[in-house]
Amino acid sequence: AQSVTQLDSQVPVFEEAPVELRCNYSSSVSVYLFWYVQYPNQGLQLLLKYLSGSTLVESINGFEAEFNKSQTSFHLRKPSVHISDTAEYFCAVSDRRNGNQFYFGTGTSLTVIP
């Protein structure tokens, strides 16, 4: 089974500052990688995903993540955060060989400070 580690449980950052949320996964086998966002009292929504091709993937609201196979990482970045980015962020992985299960990290709570 896969395991996903999100190294920071809480990340406070000032508005318009850059942020990086870290994610590492356990296996060196081929994987699909995802970032989901959860706003208060809501379900999770897909932010971005890596399936194949370019290792840098972007979301429509300015987030990006880079797949690094050698470091088994998929860190999420944004160059300038907004108040509306305050939310819980989850990294997730599924195995390409047996893709019926998704494994989630414990989440990172991002708080943007005005």
Added chain:
Amino acid sequence: NAGVTQTPKFQVLKTGQSMTLQCAQDMNHEYMSWYRQDPGMGLRLIHYSVGAGITDQGEVPNGYNVSRSTTEDFPLRLLSAAPSQTSVYFCASTRTGGSGTQYFGPGTRLTVL
């Protein structure tokens, strides 16, 4: 499309009671899953289904049953509720399995006294 719907939104049970959490999707997705979300533990997979009539266990299946008689519905049954099952439960569906985007319902907040 309504997407993924879950009922009820809130539920309080006494230890030993049973209940069914309902989940339905109208996107004709083959894959459906149930997760529980606990503080500091992220989402953990309870059961999943890759199509009508096919279910399998996830990471934390004990104390829960599922069935998938139709593509649309995937109910989760708590057989004899325990305080350890106090959690927020999310249902999700995806069209293409491991490479697909999961669509989540709004969740059911369950408290077992």
